[in-house]
Amino acid sequence: MTDVDGRDVAAWVGRTYEGLAGVLDAEPATWDAPTLCAGWQVRHLVAHVTMPARLSPEQFGAEMAAARGDFGVLSDTVAARDAALPAADLLGALRSPVLHAWQPPGGGATGALSHAVVHSLDVTVALGRPPVAPADAVAAVLDAVTAAEGAWFGVDLAGVRLESSDTGWAWGSGDAVRADGGSLVALLAGRTLPDGRALPRR
Template structure:
């Protein structure tokens, strides 16, 4: 079995490469994360490259122990960092090696899902390796949609770009990356979304 952590670095490097070659105004484009521009998503995912465990603990205490508050606060603040610093953080070995409480699986989910928050919103190709996207699909469906509160009752998911499928019922067919975004509770630019549980 492939080490899930090994797909994290190429995902973040791919996102950095995409953004480094994009016009500066791309950073102000909306992402799939509600109320977040591309720059907020990057500021969020690169927290491990900037915050020591002690600093993170202090931020969490200031947020009253609420990770959502912490995320919004740090994203709003650090989104204004110079773009070169943001790109360096995406390429940071610290970020590439970081693991949340969920271990390598959680690190890969974080990298793939948030990279898709950017690429899907910008209508750009997925930057994560294809095998990584399928691994995340497997993780999200193994949890039966519970990780992001989507209701998969009577739903069959079919990846149009691979042979991957899951479930039975009404077919939802899209490329693998779009399926990950849907399973993550996102609404696609065309308005598609999975029902909430």
């Protein structure tokens, strides 16, 4: 799986999910901690991201039909239900090669990388931990989301300059928003940081 200037995105995705599994395996108490996804604890988020490794295409189709085609409803339903699965099962799914090779429909390798990086940061930023995603993967997602000028997640980047405090990465012009690269990705994904910072919505 290559994209993002021909680089090995699959390796980045795999390392991101493996890193997240390592954090949760080492710190069991974090399963009940809140994430940057409003209303979701870590266990809900992991249940969400591991759907491709746990649900067959037929099962996913049945879930989508039950949700009347609304992916947001499907996500909330599956997250609420499958958050109760044993931690060992969810960790196994995070480490699954099936998940590491999965690409969202229409999203390709870049979409798979963004999904992995953003959701891993939903956990690590909320917990105050360093990113588990490789630094190059975080930078690639920053480049991809800003190239789309925030349209992926509905944030308004007009008059905003983003500056990474840990890598020197920067984009845009206007009022400076300075944070570490992982926190910038979370802001670009429409999240509110633990300190209350958020980017305006369109």
